[in-house]
Each structure stands twice: as structure tokens, then as C-alpha cells.
Amino acid sequence: MTETVVETKTYPISFGDYRARAISLGAGLHVLERIVDGQWLQLTETYDPASKPPLGSGMTLAPWPNRIRDGKFEFGGTSHQLDITEPAANNAIHGLVRRRNWDLVEHSEARVEQSIEVGQHPGWPYALRLTVTHELGDNGLTVTHTATNEGSEAAPFGLGVHPFIRVGDVPNADCTLEIAATSYLPLDPTRNLPDGPPQPVAGTENDFTTPRSLAGVWLDTPFTGLVPDASGIARHVLRAPDGSATALWSDAAFGWVQVFTAYPERGKPYLNRDLALAVEPMTCPPDAFNSGLDVVVLEPGKTWSGSWGVTGE
Structure with missing residues (x-):
């Protein structure tokens, strides 16, 4: 059964060869397209905006990305217990x-800004305001x-984003992937939690410093x-x-990138795609x-900022 999202709003923007839609749910990227030879080609996956984003597509993940073991952490000498939101692990x-609708701050032809107060939650007593442009x-x-x-x-504080990229209608299995990263973090496959310190990618199956086929x-x-x-961004x-x-590029504020391949046969389908790629x-x-x-x-009163983006070549 499709899960319906109530009162989710979409915000179209356009400039030159590009058009996109942001969405109020999770201040997410709903789609990015580029016109090539008179045809609009998708640079990201998309979905029905009235439904739950598949596999968290495009969502903003904060005030932490990914997982916290058992929902427990200690900060400033105080222990915290967050709600368990991945019960199986x-x-x-x-x-x-x-999973919340963000507030619209400004929407113009080429730009949309949204914001949200994180608020008080079990295990989270910190007053943060977030914006996404x-x-x-x-x-x-x-x-x-x-x-x-x-x-x-x-x-x-930590932040992540969950965009799925593509090159128009070309199957991802026919494409190559290059990841500008020299190390990877081993994970326990059962809980997707760290299983040791970062390791060099060189000589491993995780070395994508030169382009490699995504097939399989x-x-x-x-x-x-x-x-x-040379411009200071990782691509x-x-x-x-x-x-x-x-x-997909990111500036120095983003020191990590998680890469995820979604296959139906692995129990992780992205709608009708044989292979979807999240970067x-x-x-x-x-x-x-x-x-x-x-x-x-x-610290109180201080602001963190970071940027990433997607471009067609």
C-alpha cells in the first residue's frame, strides 16, 4: 500500500538548461533535469510527490545522518537515549x-529556501534551526x-543528504562510477554500523578512484x-x-560520502529501476x-554551513 504524505508542497525552479523541484517533506530534492538536444533528461531519480519518497530519496538527514547505535550517545557529560527508529537493527x-514538512522562507524563479526548528525530542534537548537552499x-x-x-x-551536529543520481535514461548498470575518495569505513552488514576504523580503498573492491562499471x-x-x-570541491x-x-560534488564541509546501490533482487528496490544509485x-x-x-x-549562537550540488556534463 502506498503511504500518503499529507500537505507536501513542491517548489519548481529553473535556470538556463536546468529545471528542478524541491519538496517540503524533508526539504528534499524531488527531481533535477537538464535539457539536451531539445529533450529534458533526468539527472536524479524522482517519484510521485504525493507518496513517501522511496528509500529516503532526496531527503535532508539531520541533526545526524545515518545511524546511532542503540540510539544512545553521550555529549558534554550527559547520556542521551533517542527513540529507536530502525527497530530491526x-x-x-x-x-x-x-519526515516533517519544512517552512518556506523564499521562492523565486531559480531559488527556494526552506527552514525548520529541530525542536525537543526524547534524547535531543538541543535548540537548532536548519535551513536548506x-x-x-x-x-x-x-x-x-x-x-x-x-x-x-x-x-x-551532523548532516547528510540522500540524492539518487542518473544519466538520463541510460541504465546505471551500463555506466561507470568514479568516487573521489581514498578511504572507506567497514560496516557490520547486519546493523550497518562501523566495524573498525577507515581503511585505504587501494587494492580493495571499494576502489573507485578510477572509473569502474557499476554492473553487479x-x-x-x-x-x-x-x-x-582545483576548485576545492570533491566530484x-x-x-x-x-x-x-x-x-555530484561537495565542499570541504562534507568530509564523507556514502554510496548505495539499490537492487530489487537485494530487497532494496527503487520503484521500477533495475539499479538505482544514491551518492x-x-x-x-x-x-x-x-x-x-x-x-x-x-556553540551557542554559532552557525555551520556547507554546500553540495549536481551538474550535467
Whole structure:
């Protein structure tokens, strides 16, 4: 049965060769398209906006991305117990704002800004305000996130996003993938939690520093050691056989990227796609509130900001 989302709003934007829609649920990216030879081609997966986003497609994951073991963490000498939102693995997953409708701040032809108060929740006493801005320009889509600590005590923070990319109608299994990362984090396959420290990708099945075919590749893997290009951004590229490509980039605020392949035969279908590919910018890895790895500590009154985007080639 399809799960209906109540009062979800979509916000279309356009600029030059690009058009996109942001969505109020989770301040998500609903779709990004580029016109090529008179045809609009999808650079991201999409779905019926009246339904639940499949596999969290496009959602903003905050104030932590991914999972927290047993929903427990300690910060500033205080122990916290979050609600368990992944019962099968006994984890708290993907933060507190992805299943809520965000407030519209501003919507113009090429830009939409949304915001939300995270609010007080079991195990989460910190007063954070988040914003997400989707903006189109000559180079495609730029998404900028901010988090402001409006409370009186320091707060831990992490953020991730869950976009699925594609190159028009080309099957992903016919494409190559290049990931600008030198290390990966091993995960326990049962709970998708860290199973040791980051390891070099060199010489492993997780080495995508040069383009590799996606056919038959199974990934649900956090990567780090991201390698920036000359402009200071890390670029991960999905390329079709004819040379056309979709690139997802992130700035230095995002030190991690989780790459996930969705296959129906693995029990993770993305609607009617034989293979869907999520390339997920993250500021920190799974269970970071316990490991402390790359957790942002927001002091009262301070604001964090980071950007990522998608472009067609």
C-alpha cells in the first residue's frame, strides 16, 4: 500500500538548461533535469510527490545522518537515549527532520529556501534551526545547508543528504562510477554500523578512484579522504557509454560520502529501476556521536554551513 504524505508542497525552479523541484517533506530534492538536444533528461531519480519518497530519496538527514547505535550517545557529560527508529537493527536513523514538512522562507524563479526548528525530542534537548537552499545556475544545482544553535549550550551536529543520481535514461548498470575518495569505513552488514576504523580503498573492491562499471556492484559504503579538484570541491561522476555524465560534488564541509546501490533482487528496490544509485554527502560517518569522528560541535549562537550540488556534463 502506498503511504500518503499529507500537505507536501513542491517548489519548481529553473535556470538556463536546468529545471528542478524541491519538496517540503524533508526539504528534499524531488527531481533535477537538464535539457539536451531539445529533450529534458533526468539527472536524479524522482517519484510521485504525493507518496513517501522511496528509500529516503532526496531527503535532508539531520541533526545526524545515518545511524546511532542503540540510539544512545553521550555529549558534554550527559547520556542521551533517542527513540529507536530502525527497530530491526535497534538504531536511531537519519535524524529528526526528514519526515516533517519544512517552512518556506523564499521562492523565486531559480531559488527556494526552506527552514525548520529541530525542536525537543526524547534524547535531543538541543535548540537548532536548519535551513536548506536549492538554487540553479549555469553549472546546475547548488544546495546550501545551515545549522544555527539557538540554545544556551553546545550541541553535537551532523548532516547528510540522500540524492539518487542518473544519466538520463541510460541504465546505471551500463555506466561507470568514479568516487573521489581514498578511504572507506567497514560496516557490520547486519546493523550497518562501523566495524573498525577507515581503511585505504587501494587494492580493495571499494576502489573507485578510477572509473569502474557499476554492473553487479553492491555498495552501502561510507567513503572519506575525499580528494578535491582545483576548485576545492570533491566530484563523484556517473558516466554513460557515450561520455555524457552526471556529477555530484561537495565542499570541504562534507568530509564523507556514502554510496548505495539499490537492487530489487537485494530487497532494496527503487520503484521500477533495475539499479538505482544514491551518492550521499555526509559531514560525518555512521555512529559518529559515539565515535566522535568528524562531529560538528555548535556553540551557542554559532552557525555551520556547507554546500553540495549536481551538474550535467
